[in-house]
Amino acid sequence: MPSGRVRWFDANKGYGFITTEDGKDVFLPAAALPAGVTTLRKGAKVEYSVVEGRRGPQAMGLSLVETAPSLVKATRPKPDDMAAIVEDLIKLLDGAGTSLRRHRYPSQAESRKLATLLRAVADNFDVQD
Template sequence: MPTGKVRFYDADKGFGFISEDDGTDVFLHANALPEGVTSLKKGARVEFGIVEGRKGAQALQVRVLDPVGSVTAGRRERDRKPADEMVVIIEDVVQLLDGVSEGLRKGHYPDKKLGSNVARALRGLADQLDA
């Protein structure tokens, strides 16, 4: 059976593409996923059968070989900040980004320290929302 990596998968639309090890792209429909699997992360290694459809190669009977772990997979719901605290944090981040965007409109990137702080704030916010 051929193997490859998930190039992308959109669970809402129910399809995506797998890049075979030789670089060929194969269409992936939701009905080819293993039972109980509703989504695949980009980069997950999979094994699959192939059938030629009207529009080209299509994956069948996908088996996940090496799932891509989330950097926050070990976090639990209790690690999240309460929603009322997150509102304040998000409002602060929006203000911070507004200031950065004003500078960018004038053709100026933020200085290294501010840029680093903005990046850190966005990563922390993303971690909280993804937990």
């Protein structure tokens, strides 16, 4: 059974590609995914059967051998560190709320700092297991 790594897969489009061990690409339709699997992470190792499609080789009967590690999850802050970050964010949001209650937006520098921190915290909370 041939094996390779997922080059990319887009669940919205319903397809992706696998790079074989010899560097060739194989089309991967969503119909080839195992039951219960709706998406694949880039770099995941897979085994599959190959059929000849209209535009070249196509994967069928895919099985997941090894998932690719999540870099975001591996670099995620420790819970104690994240608690301190969230507490600082709450203080910044409280200050912004006070400004807004006084009918004015926070300064541009404060707004930029708050937006950057909100995005960073959201990224750390939005890690898929």
